[in-house]
Amino acid sequence: MLSLHSVNQFYGERHVLWNVDLEMLPGECICITGAQGMGKTTLLNCITGHLPVQSGTIVWRHGGLAPQQLNDASADMRAALGIGYVPHDRRIFSGLTVEENLQIALRAAGETHGAIPESTFTLFPELYPLRHTRGAALSDENQQRLALANALVIQPRLLILDEPTRGNSAGFIHKLGDVLLRLNRDFGLSILMVEQRMSFIRRVAERFCLLHKGRSVAQGSVAQLDNPRLLPLIHC
Ligand SMILES: Nc1ncnc2c1ncn2[C@@H]1O[C@H](COP(=O)(O)OP(=O)(O)OP(=O)(O)O)[C@@H](O)[C@H]1O
Numbered sequence: 001m002l003s004l005h006s007v008n009q010f011y012g013e014r015h016v017l018w019n020v021d022l023e024m025l026p027g028e029c030i031c032i033t034g035a036q037g038m039g040k041t042t043l044l045n046c047i048t049g050h051l052p053v054q055s056g057t058i059v060w061r062h063g064g065l066a067p068q069q070l071n072d073a074s075a076d077m078r079a080a081l082g083i084g085y086v087p088h089d090r091r092i093f094s095g096l097t098v099e100e101n102l103q104i105a106l107r108a109a110g111e112t113h114g115a116i117p118e119s120t121f122t123l124f125p126e127l128y129p130l131r132h133t134r135g136a137a138l139s140d141e142n143q144q145r146l147a148l149a150n151a152l153v154i155q156p157r158l159l160i161l162d163e164p165t166r167g168n169s170a171g172f173i174h175k176l177g178d179v180l181l182r183l184n185r186d187f188g189l190s191i192l193m194v195e196q197r198m199s200f201i202r203r204v205a206e207r208f209c210l211l212h213k214g215r216s217v218a219q220g221s222v223a224q225l226d227n228p229r230l231l232p233l234i235h236c
Pocket residue numbers: 011016034035036037038039040041042043
């Protein structure tokens with residue numbers, strides 16, 4: 001579904017991603033993990049098209065269609081291909097209502113006449129009575145739900161999330177885990193998330209990619225993360 005080959009990224013002179021390879025199959029849930037400042041968000045931004053890659057390739061494969069190199073595709077083009085993104089700063093329009101936020105997310109992905117899918121409110125029933133409420137008036141948790149709904153409204157093939165548990169209560173994290181498990185296991189949605197919270201990673205993800213100083217130093221099944229040599233690299 002998504003193949004990264006030898007991806008490199010710089011901020012000015014600073015080399016922050018080094019030859020990162022990652023292979024993701026349809027239906028997988030993969031966690032990119034690692035300590036702070038190791039390049040996790042940078043890697044997501046390269047995949048979603050919010051940052052250009054300096055070298056290397058990112059290839060998208062879906063259905064029977066020919067593989068497509070994403071390197072030159074804009075973030076909106078990638079959304080239109082089926083890549084939904086939930087950044088950790090949420091990025092909702094606080095002056096617009098829930099419904100208007102969802103309409104804009106649809107339009108950004110090229111769905112000019114598309115209606116908000118019913119599944120949006122089935123998945124997040126809490127948002128239905130709030131659909132005419134402005135983003136700024138929503139609780140923190142409902143803002144999180146709206147950010148997730150914005151990414152899902154385009155009915156993506158791949159959902160990308162940056163630290164979905166950061167700053168959330170244990171109760172909300174559990175509910176979020178339920179939603180992601182349902183999307184992945186029941187609806188077959190592929191999920192790629194950046195996360196450091198081990199309990200959440202163990203519950204939701206199947207495979208991991210561990211970044212350390214911008215390099216992918218280990219990949220494998222989540223059970224392998226219990227290796228005492230790897231755990232310190234997540235919270236160092
Ligand atoms: N816009 C930027 N300009 C310059 N340097 C940046 C920029 N964004 C991130 N960096 C640096 O690049 C490195 C990787 O940052 P990145 O945010 O990708 O790491 P991260 O693993 O996601 O960390 P965190 O868990 O803190 O979000 C860090 O040293 C960071 O300071």
